[in-house]
Amino acid sequence: MEEAVPPASATVVIRAGSATYPFTLASGQLGRIGTWREAVGTARTVAVITSRPVAALFPGALRAIAEAGARRVVLEVPDGEDAKTLQVAGRCYQALAQARFTRSDLVVALGGGTVTDLAGFVASTWKRGARLVHAPTTLLALVDAAVGGKTGINLPSGKNLAGTFYQPERVLADDTVLTSLPVRELRSGLAEVIKCGFIADPAILDRLPDPARAQARQTQRYLRLIELSVRAKAHLLADDVTDRGLRRHLNYGHTAGQAIETASGFTLRHGEAVALGMVYAARLCELLTGARGITADTQDALNRVGLPTRLQAAVSFEQMWDLMQQDKKVSPGRPSFVLSPRRGTATLACMPQREIARAAFDDVLRPERR
Known part of the structure; x- marks a missing residue:
């Protein structure tokens, strides 16, 4: 039996030390011009860091960003972990320099966890900190990578060995992205959901969906799991932004x-x-x-x-x-x-x-x- 239908949208307020920002969960918002006008604000240039497969899947989001009132620059990066290298970060810096990108301009991470990790790293180090908005497109990014401000790139000796703590201005979470995900990717994201169940909220473990079943028939279950997981993570990082205490449980x-x-x-x-x-x-x-x-x-x-x-x-x-x-x-x-x-x-x-x-x-x- 399916659970009661939650509101069409939900907002979790993330408090990370002195920073506070909304995690807004609303169906279809990535394709709405109004969403992006609010996010862009006074920025004159928006640099969208994304991969080619993601750009092909979400042309509506790219169109809405282009029509939101600022110049749009798309920085395509490799798909998956190949994006998280010093070489790719360097190419992003070069593109930002050519666009005369300022600290008041906006970096948008449109993609999964590797894109949010890379884009966050680039934004945090560009002129010591440019504006940043996350638009996660995988379940894993929705419940984990896009929340909390951890950024990182990989080195030959290990994963995420170079990184920063840098919070976005907001996270634009859109459950419709789940319909684009293959079963293996949904399962991968559910690992982070299950993690939150074991370390924080055991009720999560009683609500697990069947990734092999049509996602559209389980939308409300996924929505609730995303919200519960983000709330659990928000609680653990609120007073421990830099991973010195309770936040380490998320590891x-x-x-x-x-x-x-x-x-x-x-x-x-x-x-x-x-x-x-x-x-x-x-x-x-x-x-x-x-x-x-x-x-x-x-x-x-x-x-x-x-x-x-x-x-x-x-x-x-x-x-x-x-x-x-x-x-x-x-x-x-x-x-x-x-x-x-x-x-x-x-x-x-x-x-x-x-x-x-x-x-x-x-x-x-x-x-x-x-």
């Missing part, structure tokens, strides 16, 4: 997950890797605390939406372990590994000893021999 599944993602050569989607990272963290929690049932509960939630619970990519423990040591959140002797001992709660622990870390990997991640 659940990410320390191992991002290492797995990198070691796989990014053949795994971010959400798929985070799903594996959550299974790994669950088993570690059992080994460290003696608790039971955490791994099975995690695997059940992930299985319900079709996310992986065991490695298929050729990733060894040694690769994962080495990359975990390079994680930007890891400091010797400082709690940095997030555990969820039960639904709706999270705690910080120090990085496990190698022997325990290896045991957890062998128990739940190592591909089964055939």
Whole structure:
């Protein structure tokens, strides 16, 4: 049975330290000129950072931006993680310089998490800070990457090793973008939703959709999950913008997950890797605390939406372990590994000893021999 229909639009106010901005969820708003006139304000130039596939999927958004009263410049970047490099950021800077882009002008991130990460990084470093609006086009970006102000680009030695904290002026969330997503991409985004269920709001875990079923028939369920996930994230980052306290709970599944993602050569989607990272963290929690049932509960939630619970990519423990040591959140002797001992709660622990870390990997991640 479907849940009660929420309002046609919803706004979550994100408070991040001294910055406050709206996350506005409204169907069809990315194609409305009025939406963009309000967002553009007094900017004379709008630089839209997007990828070619996204630009092809959302021509209405690009038209509306062009008609919103400012000069529009489109900066096409590679699709996926290939966008998040120093070389691509450099090309964006060059294009902004040619457009005589000022701090009062506006950068718009139209795309998924890699685009919001890159665009946020470029905006934050252009003349020490230009205006920024996020228009996320994937579920993962809607519930995670576009909220909270983390930006980043990848280096050969690891993911997101160069980055800043920089808040957008607003996030324009449009649920109609979900209809453009393949099932695998919806599943990837649901990993971040499930994460919020384990660390903050267990009610999320009882509302999970079936990504293989037509999204249009589950619109209200997705809308509610987006809102609940964003509210959970907003609560955790409100007084911890720079990831020193409660906000670090949002890294659940990410320390191992991002290492797995990198070691796989990014053949795994971010959400798929985070799903594996959550299974790994669950088993570690059992080994460290003696608790039971955490791994099975995690695997059940992930299985319900079709996310992986065991490695298929050729990733060894040694690769994962080495990359975990390079994680930007890891400091010797400082709690940095997030555990969820039960639904709706999270705690910080120090990085496990190698022997325990290896045991957890062998128990739940190592591909089964055939």
